[in-house]
Amino acid sequence: MWKDTSFRLLILFGLPLCCLTGKVFAGGTGQSVVAVAPKSVGLVAQYKLEGNAADTSGVQPAPAGILVGSPTYDAGPSGQAICFDGDDYVNCGNRSSFNLTSQLTVTAWIKVNKFDKEYQTIISKGDNSWRLARAGKSNSIEFACNGTAAAKWNGTGEVPWAVVGTTSVSDGKWHHIAGVFDGSTLYLYINGVLEAAKSGANSVSISNHNVLIGANAQVPGRDWNGLIDDVRIYDYALSQAEIASVMGKSQINLLEPVSATLFNIAKRYDKAKKFEEAKGVCQLILQRHPDSPYAGNAQLYISKRDILSLIESKKYTEVQPALDKMMVDFANHPDLPEALYSIAGRHSRARKFEEAEGIYRDIIQRFPNDPYAVKAKLNAPKIHVYYLIASGNYGEVQPAIDKLVADCMYNPDVPGIIYWFGKELEALKRYEDAKSVYQRVARDYFDNPHAPKADVRIPKMDILALIESGNDSAVQTGVDSLIANFRDNPDLAESVFNIGEEYYNQAASYEAQNLNVEAGDCLRKALVVCEKMITQLPKSIATAWAYNCAADCYSRFGQRKKAIEYYQVLLDGWPDYEFAWNALLLMGRAYQDLKEQGELSESEADTRTMEIYQQLLSKYPDSKAAPIAKRWLSRHVTN
Ligand SMILES: [Ca+2]
């Protein structure tokens, strides 16, 4: 067996970074696995497919597989192989020895003629027990053991109880496939090399489905199109050395130690945001390869994920002790800066700016030459500004931006970062402060894509400030000149809408205080802005917002017909509009109001409402409006 000695030496010489890339040590240092014959008593069935489907395991008297369709035979890697063209398979029956719950291994040689159906099957005992098959519509293979995972499958992507390969086997070449379950982990080997591993804590479910080679008894239409040879079922978990023997090899040469392969598998899960799977593989490294250098990577990964989970679940008091421990335990580990960087990022997303900044500063101080220190040098002053804004220290914001600009002068992300400070201040209604920030972007980075966004927001800040002050007589002329001056600016429509929205929100807050005259006044002003958008600006999604807002205003003013007209334009012009379901509900209500006011006959109003609510139910059955529409229909529609 190979050893990890060469990697330990690399760590000693301070070169562990090469391990992180999972790169190969080509040439003399390659690892190899020497074949070991599997235990013959563990062989449950073997189909050599030498012109027939006899079970040659010899372990027990066993009937031959029954050929279905008309499969043929052709040269295989071991004598002959069976040849399926998409409508034939071998029925191996349903023996009790196929009910393998705690451990099993399934192996086969395969050659794909065509992947033309999803989950095309090498061998399976239905979907409810175990299967070796094409992974969905991908070009690789999966080994699935139903029952081993507690999680449910959401219908797309990787099945929780399956290990999925990465090697494309749809290349017209022979590949050896082995699926292994050892009672706690699922493994998939392709050509004797580990491709995937996943924790599977529970036992494999038993099903009554026959074992089929080349098809799935539970789900028809997954017939294999290609060749299969030497199919074996074992009742225990074969080692890699035993798989080498099954393949008929004396040894398998590996490009990297298994611990490195496992860590790369964990990183693959991490990248796919399958964090529990990633953690499971890291735990496997700790159990099986505790002395490998990857044990450190694995332990650090687990610690990092645990801290991220603490932040996500808002257990902030537990974060610092865990973080301190991680910093001590992995003080010199090359993955520590990355771990700290992601923890800082999570803090920042949770708006724990002080904590985030502290970690960025730690990275800069402790690992000045690490690539993550370069990133932290931008993030530390950036998060500091967010901290100042969040804590209300507005006076310190501009000097802090000055410092950020000075420290990160050549960083191309700086204009965007500054622009977003403006958005943050704007959201807090700090319009003067936001304006200064936008002016800086427009002036100092005039050729940056954020400059035009800032340009249009500068006058917008003045207008919003006027509304905020209550001295708003100049607002509508301000909107007119905004439209005139920024006609070609892609952010114009959104900016104008924000002004209408501001009036609309003010109306809501007056209404909450029962100040109905003031509320009505604000709604009228909001409507004027929306009408300007509708009549003067090119059609965009912001026009849809304007129609929606205007329709609501008309409705409140009692102009139901106008409201209905606007909702209809909205639904016709933007069929995918996010709140189309809400527009439909309000449109139906407007018809009912017309009926109440005697402006429309009962039958016509009810017919229109019925059509609209049926449309709502069929298009948006899961929307919040659906139950309301359903209740109305059940009361008003008689069959
Ligand atoms: Ca056929």
Ligand SMILES: [Ca+2]
């Ligand atoms: Ca054969």
